[in-house]
Amino acid sequence: MNNPNKLILPPAISTNPPTAMTAHNRRQFLVGLGSIALTAACSGTRVANSSGATAPGPTTTSPVTTTRVSAAANSAQRTLVVVELAGGNDSLSTVIPHANGRYYDLRPTLAIEDSLDLDGEIGLHPALGELSKMYEQGQMAIVEGVGTPGADLSHFVQIQRWWDGTDQAVRTGWLGRYLDGTVGYDELLAGISIGPGPNPALAGDASFAVNITNATDIGTGLPWWVEDESSFMDNWSSFAPAGVDVADLSNLERSIQSTVQSQQELAQRLQPLRKEIEDGLVPEDEAESMTGQLRIAAHLIASGLGPKVIMVHGNTNFDTHENQKESHDQMMVDLNGGMVAFNETLAKAGMADRGIVMTTSEFGRRVKDNNGGTDHGAGSSHFLLGANVAGGRYGEPQSLDELDENGNLRWSVNHRSLYATVLQDWLGVDPVDILHDDYPVLPLFG
Amino acid sequence: MIGLSALLARSTRANKQDQNANLELISHVVRRLGMGANVDLVAEASTVEEAIDRCLVPAVTADPPDITIPRSWDTAYEDDYAPVPAVTAWWIQQMAEARSPIQERLTWFWHDHFSMTADKVDVGWVVWRHLEGLRANATGNFRDLLRHVSHSSAMLVYLDGEGNTAWDLNENFGREVLELYTLGVGNYSQDDVIAAARSCTGYRPNFPMEDTGEGFEDESIEGWSPKFFEDDFDQGRRTLLGQTGVFTMDEALDIMLEHPATGRFIAAKLYRELVGLEPDEETIDRLGELFASDYEIMPLVQAIVADPAFTSPEAVRSKVRTPLEKFVTIQQSYPPEEDWDIWDYNWATGKAGYGPFRAPNPAGYKKGTVLLGPGTLSSSFVFLGLVAEYPPDLTAQEQFARLGLFDVSERSLDVVSSAPEGQGLALAYGSPEFLLT
Numbered sequence: 001m002n003n004p005n006k007l008i009l010p011p012a013i014s015t016n017p018p019t020a021m022t023a024h025n026r027r028q029f030l031v032g033l034g035s036i037a038l039t040a041a042c043s044g045t046r047v048a049n050s051s052g053a054t055a056p057g058p059t060t061t062s063p064v065t066t067t068r069v070s071a072a073a074n075s076a077q078r079t080l081v082v083v084e085l086a087g088g089n090d091s092l093s094t095v096i097p098h099a100n101g102r103y104y105d106l107r108p109t110l111a112i113e114d115s116l117d118l119d120g121e122i123g124l125h126p127a128l129g130e131l132s133k134m135y136e137q138g139q140m141a142i143v144e145g146v147g148t149p150g151a152d153l154s155h156f157v158q159i160q161r162w163w164d165g166t167d168q169a170v171r172t173g174w175l176g177r178y179l180d181g182t183v184g185y186d187e188l189l190a191g192i193s194i195g196p197g198p199n200p201a202l203a204g205d206a207s208f209a210v211n212i213t214n215a216t217d218i219g220t221g222l223p224w225w226v227e228d229e230s231s232f233m234d235n236w237s238s239f240a241p242a243g244v245d246v247a248d249l250s251n252l253e254r255s256i257q258s259t260v261q262s263q264q265e266l267a268q269r270l271q272p273l274r275k276e277i278e279d280g281l282v283p284e285d286e287a288e289s290m291t292g293q294l295r296i297a298a299h300l301i302a303s304g305l306g307p308k309v310i311m312v313h314g315n316t317n318f319d320t321h322e323n324q325k326e327s328h329d330q331m332m333v334d335l336n337g338g339m340v341a342f343n344e345t346l347a348k349a350g351m352a353d354r355g356i357v358m359t360t361s362e363f364g365r366r367v368k369d370n371n372g373g374t375d376h377g378a379g380s381s382h383f384l385l386g387a388n389v390a391g392g393r394y395g396e397p398q399s400l401d402e403l404d405e406n407g408n409l410r411w412s413v414n415h416r417s418l419y420a421t422v423l424q425d426w427l428g429v430d431p432v433d434i435l436h437d438d439y440p441v442l443p444l445f446g
Numbered sequence: 447m448i449g450l451s452a453l454l455a456r457s458t459r460a461n462k463q464d465q466n467a468n469l470e471l472i473s474h475v476v477r478r479l480g481m482g483a484n485v486d487l488v489a490e491a492s493t494v495e496e497a498i499d500r501c502l503v504p505a506v507t508a509d510p511p512d513i514t515i516p517r518s519w520d521t522a523y524e525d526d527y528a529p530v531p532a533v534t535a536w537w538i539q540q541m542a543e544a545r546s547p548i549q550e551r552l553t554w555f556w557h558d559h560f561s562m563t564a565d566k567v568d569v570g571w572v573v574w575r576h577l578e579g580l581r582a583n584a585t586g587n588f589r590d591l592l593r594h595v596s597h598s599s600a601m602l603v604y605l606d607g608e609g610n611t612a613w614d615l616n617e618n619f620g621r622e623v624l625e626l627y628t629l630g631v632g633n634y635s636q637d638d639v640i641a642a643a644r645s646c647t648g649y650r651p652n653f654p655m656e657d658t659g660e661g662f663e664d665e666s667i668e669g670w671s672p673k674f675f676e677d678d679f680d681q682g683r684r685t686l687l688g689q690t691g692v693f694t695m696d697e698a699l700d701i702m703l704e705h706p707a708t709g710r711f712i713a714a715k716l717y718r719e720l721v722g723l724e725p726d727e728e729t730i731d732r733l734g735e736l737f738a739s740d741y742e743i744m745p746l747v748q749a750i751v752a753d754p755a756f757t758s759p760e761a762v763r764s765k766v767r768t769p770l771e772k773f774v775t776i777q778q779s780y781p782p783e784e785d786w787d788i789w790d791y792n793w794a795t796g797k798a799g800y801g802p803f804r805a806p807n808p809a810g811y812k813k814g815t816v817l818l819g820p821g822t823l824s825s826s827f828v829f830l831g832l833v834a835e836y837p838p839d840l841t842a843q844e845q846f847a848r849l850g851l852f853d854v855s856e857r858s859l860d861v862v863s864s865a866p867e868g869q870g871l872a873l874a875y876g877s878p879e880f881l882l883t
Contacts (some may be wrong), residue, residue: 029794157631196818197819203816220873223827232873235864239878263824321617370616371613373609375617
């Protein structure tokens with residue numbers, strides 16, 4: 001069993017090239033978290049925000065006042081985009097220990113020989129050119145050896161743990177609790193799930209999470225005989241009694257009301273993207289991929305909407321028990337395309353400092369391949385990407401010699417440490433209120 | 447809509463409130479034991495008992511969908527092939543027709559339980575063979591059902607059994623059969639997963655190939671039946687749930703069925719499906735023991751239906767109506783004059799994120815309050831497109847009754863009755879009452 005409280009080591013190798021320190025992301029405000037807490041408090045916060053005290057845990061080598069996050073001075077302008085690599089991403093085909101001979105022994109059919117070298121030790125999957133560029137620019141943090149206490153090899157148990165983000169029995173997700181405690185019902189589009197259905201990580205007790213599948217299909221698809229969609233939407237929302245505080249509506253009434261309001265707002269916010277699709281600049285079926293989903297996420301940020309959290313999920317299957325080479329390669333192309341779309345869209349809007357992207361996945365995969373595929377694993381590597389991120393390698397490189405009893409990678413960083421880090425240093429709230437325990441914060445924002 | 451006027455006559459009698467409560471309860475029975483809210487069935491039954499009897503009629507054998515056996519895997523996608531949406535549309539029509547409502551309810555329940563997606567095996571014939579076995583065994587014996595699913599080509603592809611050999615073990619099916627199909631999580635170890643996977647080695651769908659000479663070239667059912675390859679079977683001894691031996695797949699499944707967790711796990715799940723409430727421990731013990739005695743499915747259904755909780759006020763509208771249940775209901779309430787074609791069915795269920803053979807993952811379809819999110823809520827209106835003509839002008843009460851709703855709030859009646867022409871049906875469809883079942 002791994003020790004969840006094990007100390008997090010500083011980045012194994014300092015790879016923060018000077019070129020990354022542009023004037024822009026070097027600006028250091030003395031914001032602290034106090035002013036953020038105040039902003040949140042004014043909008044009716046229920047989570048006790050951090051009062052600017054130094055972060056918990058023994059690893060906070062970086063005082064809050066030096067975080068790069070300050071470049072996006074106002075927490076209201078920051079968006080966390082989480083990309084869920086559902087099914088269990090094979091991190092050994094994503095962050096490749098190309099200098100380790102054991103890797104080739106253990107992966108006779110799946111070893112990747114042409115990875116994009118980062119530091120002579122590890123390389124990225126050859127399709128991840130954009131991520132490699134971001135790494136060189138100091139905009140990509142790779143956290144190695146991420147895992148979950150009490151690890152199980154079940155998809156459903158594990159993904160539930162990632163959604164829950166706590167040891168306590170809950171019926172909410174970690175991002176849902178963040179929304180409950182900050183914006184509550186005050187901001188309809190603070191939490192957005194982009195995928196085939198709502199993502200459970202966004203499930204809250206007292207907040208909304210809106211789900212969209214693509215940019216063009218936001219309307220209800222009402223039949224022709226309804227005639228006037230906007231009049232229908234008004235009438236539909238009248239199932240929720242007027243003049244009643246949103247918190248006092250029944251679940252059903254609130255669902256109807258938020259659906260009507262969010263449809264209208266989303267249609268307007270995504271109009272530029274809809275135009276691009278209409279003009280053939282973006283393929284219409286792109287939303288069925290991570291590339292399309294990340295483009296939508298970027299457009300929502302670029303529209304000035306200011307969503308707090310966006311979950312991108314559900315359009316890919318990383319559960320590569322068979323034919324892994326072909327399917328995983330394709331998903332890497334897709335992920336890379338998503339980051340290209342994300343970066344281009346934000347750069348064009350001059351909002352590169354407003355969004356960060358973080359990956360999640362229920363587990364990594366078995367180290368030894370099963371002749372074409374890999375079974376469920378344990379430890380994995382994850383990314384944090386964006387202009388405000390302090391690039392480099394974090395956690396501990398995963399040993400290919402000392403595997404666990406099932407032949408899986410061991411882990412050293414509890415996935416809740418990733419959550420604690422983005423909650424505190426990006427979203428500006430006290431992680432303990434959301435995660436119900438004190439997890440070491442990683443210095444991923446410098 | 448033979449039943450509607452009779453229903454309304456009943457619901458507007460002097461003791462209107464009692465009548466509506468009774469109709470709502472009958473409709474509840476119809477909704478839970480079938481897949482829609484068939485108002486003809488509601489109208490036919492004057493008591494709850496009659497409705498239950500009607501819904502529990504034995505399963506029927508329907509004429510199969512109009513699909514053909516492809517010549518080979520390689521040519522399965524040619525122009526004349528029978529696509530998966532043909533099976534999907536056929537199935538949804540069976541749900542709406544509801545000749546045996548309980549067969550439709552249970553077939554869907556088992557499809558959700560043994561969920562699979564055709565994404566990896568997009569051939570109508572293979573999917574039909576899978577569904578055919580689900581339908582035939584839905585109200586039969588769980589052991590037969592489990593065996594059918596485990597040997598089904600669709601499942602061998604979906605959970606990678608085809609690649610599971612003594613030389614290269616693939617744990618996917620071995621894990622899910624323990625976690626999702628039989629014992630439930632927490633009742634087995636990783637060693638059991640490996641033992642289960644080893645016992646299930648050697649089966650391949652063996653799809654006929656055109657050019658390689660592999661498999662069969664005749665256009666026969668046998669040519670599309672999975673085969674056991676003894677050379678790939680793991681001959682070593684293993685210990686599964688405390689028993690040691692060289693088990694075959696069927697023997698391993700039997701060992702799983704012997705475990706006391708299995709009866710309880712399935713019984714509790716079916717109770718939630720039909721009653722819509724959480725069973726207490728005593729109920730799980732009682733139903734689990736009954737079910738595990740011989741794994742006959744209908745006695746378990748009878749026991750659940752006989753539980754006073756099934757028709758208790760708490761059970762009525764205690765579940766969120768799924769997009770598929772909405773679709774079936776609208777087909778029953780407004781039988782389409784011109785059927786949608788198979789691609790319309792495919793498109794609409796896809797848009798609503800609830801297509802048969804398109805389960806999001808092996809744990810099945812989304813249920814409960816997640817279905818009240820704005821995306822799902824708004825996309826479910828797509829099924830109203832099945833009503834091709836301008837809908838008839840009905841009173842608010844008639845609008846709701848036609849959708850199988852009788853106990854409706856004054857507020858909802860007001861919203862629908864003050865709607866402009868053309869919106870009444872869509873508003874009743876979008877009402878808080880219709881969101882639940």
